[in-house]
Amino acid sequence: MSDAERISNRPSGRMNGGRALAEMLRLAGVGPMFGMGGFQLLPFYDALAQLGMRHFLINDERCGAFAAEAYARVTNRPGVCDGTLGPGATNLVTGLIEALNAGTPMIALAGDTNRAHSWKNMTQECRQAEILRPAVKELIRVELTSRVPELLRRAFAVATSGRPGPVLLDVPEDVCHGEHDFAADDFTIDPTTLSAPARRIRPDRADIARAAALIARAKRPLILVGGGIHLSAGYQALLALAEAQSIPVAHTMSGKGGIVCTHPLSVGLFGRYSRIANELIEASDCLLVIGCKLGEIATKRYALPPARIPLVHLDILAEEIGRCSPATVALWGDARAGLEDLAEALADDDRRARAARADYIGEIPARMAAWRQEAAAQLDSSERPIHMARLCRELNSALPANATLVADGGFAGHWTGLLYDTKSPGRHFIPDRGLASIGYGLPGGIGAALAAPQTPVVAITGDGGFNMMLGELETARRAGIGLTIVVVNNAASGYVKALQHAMFRGRYQSSDLVEMDYAAIARAMGCVGIRVEDPERLGAALREGLAERSRPTVLDIVVTRDPARMLPAVDNRTVEIRQGDRVA
Numbered sequence: 166m167s168d169a170e171r172i173s174n175r176p177s178g179r180m181n182g183g184r185a186l187a188e189m190l191r192l193a194g195v196g197p198m199f200g201m202g203g204f205q206l207l208p209f210y211d212a213l214a215q216l217g218m219r220h221f222l223i224n225d226e227r228c229g230a231f232a233a234e235a236y237a238r239v240t241n242r243p244g245v246c247d248g249t250l251g252p253g254a255t256n257l258v259t260g261l262i263e264a265l266n267a268g269t270p271m272i273a274l275a276g277d278t279n280r281a282h283s284w285k286n287m288t289q290e291c292r293q294a295e296i297l298r299p300a301v302k303e304l305i306r307v308e309l310t311s312r313v314p315e316l317l318r319r320a321f322a323v324a325t326s327g328r329p330g331p332v333l334l335d336v337p338e339d340v341c342h343g344e345h346d347f348a349a350d351d352f353t354i355d356p357t358t359l360s361a362p363a364r365r366i367r368p369d370r371a372d373i374a375r376a377a378a379l380i381a382r383a384k385r386p387l388i389l390v391g392g393g394i395h396l397s398a399g400y401q402a403l404l405a406l407a408e409a410q411s412i413p414v415a416h417t418m419s420g421k422g423g424i425v426c427t428h429p430l431s432v433g434l435f436g437r438y439s440r441i442a443n444e445l446i447e448a449s450d451c452l453l454v455i456g457c458k459l460g461e462i463a464t465k466r467y468a469l470p471p472a473r474i475p476l477v478h479l480d481i482l483a484e485e486i487g488r489c490s491p492a493t494v495a496l497w498g499d500a501r502a503g504l505e506d507l508a509e510a511l512a513d514d515d516r517r518a519r520a521a522r523a524d525y526i527g528e529i530p531a532r533m534a535a536w537r538q539e540a541a542a543q544l545d546s547s548e549r550p551i552h553m554a555r556l557c558r559e560l561n562s563a564l565p566a567n568a569t570l571v572a573d574g575g576f577a578g579h580w581t582g583l584l585y586d587t588k589s590p591g592r593h594f595i596p597d598r599g600l601a602s603i604g605y606g607l608p609g610g611i612g613a614a615l616a617a618p619q620t621p622v623v624a625i626t627g628d629g630g631f632n633m634m635l636g637e638l639e640t641a642r643r644a645g646i647g648l649t650i651v652v653v654n655n656a657a658s659g660y661v662k663a664l665q666h667a668m669f670r671g672r673y674q675s676s677d678l679v680e681m682d683y684a685a686i687a688r689a690m691g692c693v694g695i696r697v698e699d700p701e702r703l704g705a706a707l708r709e710g711l712a713e714r715s716r717p718t719v720l721d722i723v724v725t726r727d728p729a730r731m732l733p734a735v736d737n738r739t740v741e742i743r744q745g746d747r748v749a
């Protein structure tokens with residue numbers, strides 16, 4: 166890399182480690198940061214103030230990690246968060262693992278004890294490096310103030326290369342407060358490492374040829390796309406291959422938006438919940454898996470895909486290929502690059518393939534229409550309390566094409582994963598399927614809203630998940646963001662209650678919440694609060710939330726309290742459960 170290609174702002178002279186951290190993050194052009202201060206990182210905070218960089222105090226470091234994670238998903242640039250030593254650092258764990266499992270680029274800073282006194286019962290001291298190490302792609306302990314720029318460069322390179330992920334910089338107090346004479350040359354960074362994917366690798370050509378031969382022979386090929394399509398921004402390449410070859414596309418929750426949900430070749434979610442995609446998998450004669458781990462939920466606990474169907478698996482992480490289902494052809498590489506190469510290898514055969522698959526493709530609108538008809542009673546339901554399917558239908562009508570829906574871990578994510586339709590390609594649906602924690606919705610919404618201030622962002626969360634995070638309404642209000650938060654109010658830890666209904670004959674334990682008016686709570690916190698009990702009011706309430714641009718709006722949606730009717734697409738009164746089964 167020549168000097169001209171590097172980004173450099175060339176500050177120089179004597180400065181403390183905190184200032185050097187801030188200078189490097191400024192050089193990297195990071196977006197808003199999220200954290201909660203403590204003594205160890207205060208020089209960093211002071212430098213942020215002096216440099217005029219955006220940093221938001223968050224009320225729980227876990228939320229800072231969630232917000233930074235969602236920011237990264239929207240932008241593909243590393244999200245940045247921080248925590249002080251001990252409890253600040255340990256509170257980051259859940260958000261960092263979300264990023265690790267989802268492949269989201271992140272950089273987290275944790276203050277640590279002054280090494281002159283460490284391991285002498287320092288206040289808040291704990292073995293935080295050991296606790297955090299398995300939560301991140303790489304943990305970097307910064308041992309010298311002089312090495313801050315070099316190690317931040319390393320952090321960006323790790324966060325955005327290969328399968329992206331979170332990197333934690335563990336910064337001892339004396340390194341952050343300590344000073345060093347920096348040279349102008351110290352402050353440089355490789356611009357390719359500032360967003361994911363830092364570098365693209367193409368699958369082996371011979372493997373592409375074998376995969377192309379398999380696809381060419383197939384009468385009913387099907388693409389199964391996961392979150393990797395977003396990390397690679399392979400939207401155009403996916404659409405081009407699907408259209409040129411007439412191959413329908415099914416998606417995981419994380420992969421939703423790889424192809425627009427309203428596209429005629431989109432067959433929706435596959436796995437635990439499905440419209441028509443699972444049937445198409447069963448009837449397929451060649452599956453092309455793109456950027457997808459084929460984990461428990463995507464495979465209905467490994468019941469899919471059937472072993473008899475040849476499987477081409479394209480992934481950026483070589484050891485992920487064939488981990489859960491054996492791959493007939495392994496394609497190791499970037500999703501976009503691999504899709505482009507496949508399209509090129511098949512190009513001469515496009516016309517024949519499209520003609521041969523005309524009937525196959527023709528089935529899809531009819532199957533989708535049949536599914537819609539079956540689901541119509543739910544989608545159009547005017548029952549009170551409100552049906553979740555009706556809420557999803559209203560979200561589909563009210564949200565414009567450029568909107569982003571952030572979905573929390575409970576039923577909010579399950580139902581919208583199945584029924585929400587994105588209208589333009591890209592990350593317009595953000596579920597926290599890395600670790601599927603509840604509580605992601607509100608802080609994730611904050612991160613997404615700050616990442617794309619001009620676009621409408623709606624966060625949908627359960628009441629349990631919202632209870633966990635209520636304090637962040639204060640953050641959202643302070644940040645002045647027009648985020649719409651949809652609270653699915655079923656007065657329950659609903660998923661747990663539904664399983665207790667199905668599996669333990671309605672013996673409920675610790676799954677009920679008290680009836681709350683979340684709209685009133687929101688109003689008391691200076692936000693807009695609207696309680697909706699009538700489904701006919703949903704559309705207007707959503708539009709009101711979207712129109713409010715300077716403070717959060719909480720829509721408290723009163724949905725079914727009947728645990729027999731909570732699970733999407735499963736009539737659990739008739740589900741037969743054997744020992745060890747998991748229905749959802």
Ligand SMILES: Cc1ncc(C[n+]2csc(CCOP(=O)(O)OP(=O)(O)O)c2C)c(N)n1
Pocket residue numbers: 574575576577601602603626627628629630631653655657658659660661
């Ligand atoms: C941190 C965390 N704890 C527990 C769970 C297990 N869990 C999955 S869904 C769910 C219910 C959450 O209740 P709520 O947010 O109200 O959503 P609902 O299922 O009622 O829609 C729970 C406890 C989880 N996913 N994450």
Ligand SMILES: [Mg+2]
Pocket residue numbers: 575627628629653654655656657658659
């Ligand atoms: Mg609930």
